[in-house]
Amino acid sequence: MKVRYVPVAIVLCSLLVLTGCKKDDPAPLEAEVKGKLLAGEKDASKGWRLIGLTFATSSSPAQSQTLIGCFADNIYTFSNNSSQDYQASEGASKCGTDSPDVIEKGNWAFTLDGLIVNIVVDETISAQGLFSTEVLFEGDADGNLTDAYIIGYPYPASVVSLTETGLTLEMNRAIGTTSKIKYTLTFTAI
Secondary structure, rough: HHHHHHHHHHHHHHHHHHOOOOOOOOOOOOHHHHHHHHHOOOOOOOEEEEEEEEEOOOOHHHOOOOHHHHHOOOOOEEOOOOOOEEEEEOOOOOOOOOOEEEEEEEEEEOOOOOOEEEEEEEEEEEOOOOEEEEEEEEEOOOEEEEEEEOOOOOOOOEEEEEOEEEEEEEEEEOOOOEEEEEEEEEEEEE
């Protein structure tokens, strides 16, 4: 009688050993984790609103920049799709009566460790873009170039913090060979 139970016991033990040795799924990359926080689940989108902007130079402490109303309600949408689309849109108050609804479009991507996000704008529709790197030239009455300004904020951006409801980015820009400006942008999810 005991002999008949031995093969059944061996089969059951073998099944337990085989199912107990199943490999665990690997942990997701930090870029995937941060991508879901920034843009939502796969094939979803998430909107953000800029609520704070500070800048500091190598010789001065951080100073808060006042966000004008038509800029403060703009919506920055990140899509968690295969092309990782980015789009900025005017909010309820537009900066001009003829301002377009969409300000800029492009794509975004995190580095694998999730510490840096690249927001690359490939279509600038309005000068009100946040991540468009545009050069504005000023001239005098005779048409002579007097100055050039870079508007928009440089990329890549260091991710200071990112949660379901908050995002803080830090970006640095060199001005000439001796000066640097550090920008800190704070967003809230909408």
